Amino acid sequence: MGSSQARRMPVMADVAREAGVSHQTVSRVLNEHPNVRSETRTRVLEAIDKLGYRRNLVARALVTKHSRTLGVVSFDTTLYGPASTVYGIEQAARAAGYFVSIVSLKSIDRTGVRDALDYLADQGVDGIVVVAPQRSAAQTLADLAPGVPIVAVEGGEAGDVSVVCVDQVEGGRLATEHLLSLGHETVWHVRGPSDWLEAEGRVAGWRAALAQAGRAAPEPLAGDWSPRSGYEAGRSLASMAGVSAVFVANDQMALGVLRAFSEQGVKVPDQVSVVGFDDIPESEFFSPPLTTIRQDFDAVGRNSIEVLLQQIEGEEQRACERLVVPPSFVARASTARV
Amino acid sequence: MGSSQARRMPVMADVAREAGVSHQTVSRVLNEHPNVRSETRTRVLEAIDKLGYRRNLVARALVTKHSRTLGVVSFDTTLYGPASTVYGIEQAARAAGYFVSIVSLKSIDRTGVRDALDYLADQGVDGIVVVAPQRSAAQTLADLAPGVPIVAVEGGEAGDVSVVCVDQVEGGRLATEHLLSLGHETVWHVRGPSDWLEAEGRVAGWRAALAQAGRAAPEPLAGDWSPRSGYEAGRSLASMAGVSAVFVANDQMALGVLRAFSEQGVKVPDQVSVVGFDDIPESEFFSPPLTTIRQDFDAVGRNSIEVLLQQIEGEEQRACERLVVPPSFVARASTARV
DNA sequence: GGACCCATTGTTAACGTTCACAGTCTTCCC
DNA sequence: GGGAAGACTGTGAACGTTAACAATGGGTCC
Known part of the structure; x- marks a missing residue:
C-alpha cells in the first residue's frame, strides 16, 4: 500500500x-x-x-547562521559593464562555494538601494556586493551599515565600506594623452551622466591630462551612456569648427558619435580622432575599429568577491580596503596623427 | 555592563x-x-x-518548505540576449515576491547543467528557469526531472518541461521575406553555432521562406555569434559573386559583416542588403543602421516566470505549456531594393 | 596497574519559525 | 438561560540540521 x-x-x-x-x-x-x-x-x-x-541547506543555515549566499545589487544588468562585472562576481563566488542572489535595479535612488539591501539582508545573505556606480547609491551605502559585510564596486570614496574599482581617472588620462601625443591641439569630451562616479572620474582624468599639457579644456558634451546620446553629441561636434579629437566616455556613445560623423561626412580618423571607453566586444568591428580604454571587469568581479570573503571569513577587523584595478589602452584605427 | x-x-x-x-x-x-x-x-x-x-526567512523556509527563491541557470550572461532575458526574469520574479539565485555557465555541457540544477535544488529553490538555448542543454533537461518545477527558455521541443521561447523560425522567415520582397534573387545566410536551437530555428525560417518563393538556398556560412565570426563570413561573402542579400543570425555578427564589407569596398545597402537579428541597442547606430528582427526578451522573461509560478502555486497539474513570443521586424537603412 | 589522554561515538538541546490543536471569551439564537 | 458558533489567543510540537557535552574504549606513561 x-x-x-x-x-x-x-x-x-x-x-x-x-x-x-x-x-x-x-x-x-x-x-x-x-x-x-x-x-x-x-x-x-x-x-x-x-x-x-x-x-538540507536551509536547516543548516538556520543553525550555523551562514547561508553561503552572497547578495548582489546592480544597476541595469543589460548594460555591458554591469553585466560583465556581475558575471565575474558570480563566477568567483561560485568557485568559492557561494550562491549568488541578484537584485537588479531599474533606477538607483536612495530607497531603491535601501530596499534591495534590506531584501537581501532578510534572506540571510552572508555578504553583499553593490555594483552601484552612481553617486547617490554610494552615499546611501555609507549611511546604511546593515548587519552584513558589504563591498562596493565603483563606489566612490572609501568611507565605511570597502571599494573595488577601475581607475577611471587614469583611464581618462590615458585616452587624452594618447590623443595629445598624436599632435591634436586639444581634446573634446562626451561625458557620461553627472550622477555617475565613473563619468566624473573620466572627466577628471581628461581635465588633468589637458591641464598637464597646458591646453584649455573645452566644455564637455553631456551623454547618458546610450548610443543615441552619443549620436546627438556627434552631430553637435560635427557642426563645430576646430574639433579634431574626441574622447567619448563609453564605447556605445562612441558608436553614436561615429555614426553622426559618418552621416555628416566627417572622416574618422582622417579629420577627427575618436577614443572610447570599455572595450566592448563590438568595438573592434566599428567603422573604423575603435581605439579605446579597456576595463577588466572580470578582475573587478573577482577582486570584489575576494575582499568580501576576507571580510566574511577573516577574523581580524578589516581596514576598509580600496582596491583599484588599472585600465589599459587599446590601439585601433579610430585615431590618427593630426 | x-x-x-x-x-x-x-x-x-x-x-x-x-x-x-x-x-x-x-x-x-x-x-x-x-x-x-x-x-x-x-x-x-x-x-x-x-x-x-x-x-527570519531561513527559519520560515525550514518549516514551510518554501524559500520564495527561484533559480536561474543561464549561459554566458555577458551576451545581450541572455542578459536581457535574465534581467526580465529577475524583475518579474521580484515583482512576484521571489528572490532570484543565478548560476551562469561558462560552457554548457551535460554535467554543467546537471550540477547547476543540483546546486540550486540543494539550496531549496521553489522553481528553476533554465535559459539554455543549446540542444545539449535542452536534452539534459528532458532526462533530468528534479523535484522542483522547471521552465526552459528557448528549450526546444516541449518534452517533459514547459517552454517559453521566441518564434525563431518566424523571425528567420520575416527577415528572408523582407529581402525577397525587395527583389533580391536569393538570400545568403550567416548562421549561428549548430548546437544552438535558436540558430537552427532561424536557418529553418530562412529555408522555408526561400522554398516558398521557389528559390534555391545557398550553403549557409557558419558563425559563432561573435562579431569576429561575422567579420570572417563577411570577407568570404565579399569575395563571392552574385551576393546581393544577406540574413545574419544576430546583430553582433551583422556588425562584423558590415565591417568586412566596408573594408572590401562593398556598399551597404547599395550593393548588398543586410538583415540582422536581436535588435541590440547598438544596431540603430551601425553604419548603416541595421534592419533587424527584434526579440522581446522582456516578454520572454516575464512569461517564463508566469509559467513557472503557475506550476509552483497552481494546484492543478500543468500540461507542459509551450509559450511562443512573436518576433517583430524593424526596418532601418541596411536593406534596399535591388 | 592506575591515571590520563585521545579517538570515536552518542545524547540532548538549541536555531526561529509555522502548524495543529486546545483553550477562553463573546455573541447570538431559541 | 443553555448552548453553539464564532472570534481571538495560547501551548506544544514539529522542521532538519549543528553545537555542546557526555560516554566509551583503547592505548601510553610512569
Missing part, C-alpha cells in the same frame, strides 16, 4: 538508521570532521548514496 | 514579550491572519517597530 505515494526526501536520521550510526556521525562525515573511523565513514557514504540523500 | 556588546537580533519571542502576547500571535500578525483583534495587531506592530524586528 501507499507505494504510489512519492517517498519523501530522506533526512539525516534516515541515513543514520541505514548506516547503523547516530545522526551526529552522519553530520560529522558530511562536514569532514577528522575523528570518524574510515570504515564508519564509508558505511555512511554508502548509505547516503543508496538513499540519494541530500543535505 | 556589556552594553558595548552588539545586541543580538530580536526574534519573534522578543516581540511577543514586548507586546504582551504569545509568539504565535506575532506570527499571525506577520502572516496577515484575519482573526487578530485590531488593537492587538497594532500593539504587535508597534513592538516590531520599536525592536526593529525582522522575520
